[in-house]
Amino acid sequence: MRNIYIDGGTKRNLACIADEETGFVKLRKIRKTSRGSTAIFEFESLMTALTYIQKRVIDNGGVTIHTDSTEIVRFCRFCKSDNFTSRNKLKFRCFQKIRQVSERISLQVHWLPRNHNLAGKVLEYYRKRKPPSMEFVLDSFVCKYCNSRYISERDLKRHIYNRHVMLS
Numbered sequence: 001m002r003n004i005y006i007d008g009g010t011k012r013n014l015a016c017i018a019d020e021e022t023g024f025v026k027l028r029k030i031r032k033t034s035r036g037s038t039a040i041f042e043f044e045s046l047m048t049a050l051t052y053i054q055k056r057v058i059d060n061g062g063v064t065i066h067t068d069s070t071e072i073v074r075f076c077r078f079c080k081s082d083n084f085t086s087r088n089k090l091k092f093r094c095f096q097k098i099r100q101v102s103e104r105i106s107l108q109v110h111w112l113p114r115n116h117n118l119a120g121k122v123l124e125y126y127r128k129r130k131p132p133s134m135e136f137v138l139d140s141f142v143c144k145y146c147n148s149r150y151i152s153e154r155d156l157k158r159h160i161y162n163r164h165v166m167l168s
């Protein structure tokens, strides 16, 4: 099972995806329409993840997209129904892409809390720092106890302290 995290950052108008297995990160600058809701960044990151899965993930063990947006989760469920309709172009493109990807692999979309979202952590980390480029591989700090991945030593240490240090 491959885990891809997605998030949209309104601060710098970015869509972000992070592939947990490889540490690959892709950022996309999104042009914001004047009256568009902030959900556009979430849908653009979903679109980015689906394109990435289609082109770069050769995996028949299935893929799970993780998002902290309940709207995305609800949308993806709605895509499975046969009476899907949307006048929103971006949503319709996402719908078509979901159908295409689902024909080839087992695709799941799961909700998770914001502070567990790897893509959200990446956006947070690069809110004030300049990202190395729009596509890069994360320096990974892997927990030796449970193999979860963190993007900074500070995050890893905090995780170890919270999860694995026995308090007496």
Ligand SMILES: [Zn+2]
Binding pocket: 143, 144, 145, 146, 147, 148, 159, 160, 163, 164
């Ligand atoms: Zn751990």
